[in-house]
Amino acid sequence: DAMVIQNPRYQVTQFGKPVTLSCSQTLNHNVMYWYQQKSSQAPKLLFHYYDKDFNNEADTPDNFQSRRPNTSFCFLDIRSPGLGDAAMYLCATSRVRGAFNEQYFGPGTRLTVT
Amino acid sequence: SQQGEEDPQALSIQEGENATMNCSYKTSINNLQWYRQNSGRGLVHLILIRSNEREKHSGRLRVTLDTSKKSSSLLITASRAADTASYFCATAGSNDYKLSFGAGTTVTVRA
Numbered sequence: 150d151a152m153v154i155q156n157p158r159y160q161v162t163q164f165g166k167p168v169t170l171s172c173s174q175t176l177n178h179n180v181m182y183w184y185q186q187k188s189s190q191a192p193k194l195l196f197h198y199y200d201k202d203f204n205n206e207a208d209t210p211d212n213f214q215s216r217r218p219n220t221s222f223c224f225l226d227i228r229s230p231g232l233g234d235a236a237m238y239l240c241a242t243s244r245v246r247g248a249f250n251e252q253y254f255g256p257g258t259r260l261t262v263t
Numbered sequence: 264s265q266q267g268e269e270d271p272q273a274l275s276i277q278e279g280e281n282a283t284m285n286c287s288y289k290t291s292i293n294n295l296q297w298y299r300q301n302s303g304r305g306l307v308h309l310i311l312i313r314s315n316e317r318e319k320h321s322g323r324l325r326v327t328l329d330t331s332k333k334s335s336s337l338l339i340t341a342s343r344a345a346d347t348a349s350y351f352c353a354t355a356g357s358n359d360y361k362l363s364f365g366a367g368t369t370v371t372v373r374a
Contacts, residue, residue, distance in 0.1 A: 153305070180360075191267075191351065191364035192306070199360070239305055246360040249294060249313075254305030 152176070153255035155240050161261045162230050170225040170258045172240030178253070180246045181223040183215060184239040186257075192239055198223060199246045227260075235262045266290065267352040267365030275371045282339040284368040286352030287332075293357045295328055295335050300349045300367070309337075309350075342372045 153174045162168040172181065179200050184192035196205045198217045212234070214226040227234055237257045243250040270285045286295070294313045298306040312319045312328045312335065319326045325338040339346055349369045353362035 155305075182361075189366065189369075191366045194361050197361070204360075237303075241306075249311070249355070251296060251308040251311055252306075252362065254298075254307065256305045257303070259303070 153240055153242055153253050155238075155255035155258050157258060158256060159259050159261070161263060162227075163263055164232065165229045168227050168230055168260070170227075170238050170240075170260070172223045172225070172255055173221050174240075174242045174253075174255075175221070176242055176244075176253060177220060178242035178244050179220075180243045180250075181217060182241040182243075182252065183213075183223070183225050184241065185234075186237045186239055195225070197246075230260070230262045232262050235260055266354045266363035267295075269350070269352060269365045269368040271368060272366070273369045273371070275373065276342055278342060278344060278372055278374050280342055282342050282346070282370050282372070284337050284350055284370070286335045286337070286365055288335075288352075288354045288363075288365075289333065290354075290356065292330070292354045293359070294355050295326075296353045296355070296362065297324075297326060297335075297337050298351045298353060298364075300351065302348070306351065339370070342370075344372050344374050346370060347372045 182197040183195045186192040195209045217223045240255040241252040267288045296311045297309040300306045323340045349367040351367045353364045
């Protein structure tokens, strides 16, 4: 089945220690998104790639970076995680960029910062 | 920024009952989508309703949209234990590539 895969499902990192979360998709979708979701809150868009074009949200901290080496893979790098970065990180894809496209989500990576 | 607001925040019903949740939003939209999130998992797309549509059905789901009131409702009929999840509405504007999610309604279906 075509899908969005996230690894790892659970990640524990130390305060200030860089961490990378990964996302892969077999849907061959052009757009990939990274969301941060804290407990009982709405998912918050951090950035997205439209093909190779990177789009950062205005309020995404500089601490968060992303890479998309090819269509299938996208990475979220957190350079110096703080306690406030503990959250669920969701990767999503859509076939093209536009208002009518539904998004397909991965299962998420729950990040704990100690 | 968060555009949609769901109401109620939490809902507990008996299996077989219907569950209704509402979503209100602030600015004009191109379409509104509903997603389900099981505990600790990603979101799953349920249904999309366009701004020129008033009602849409998918299986046991019924969605309505009232653009004059800037509100939508999601009805789940004959609920099952497997419907226990959080339900999010998300809006997309005319020129928007992104979805603005509400904080969700948590539905618990008791056996």
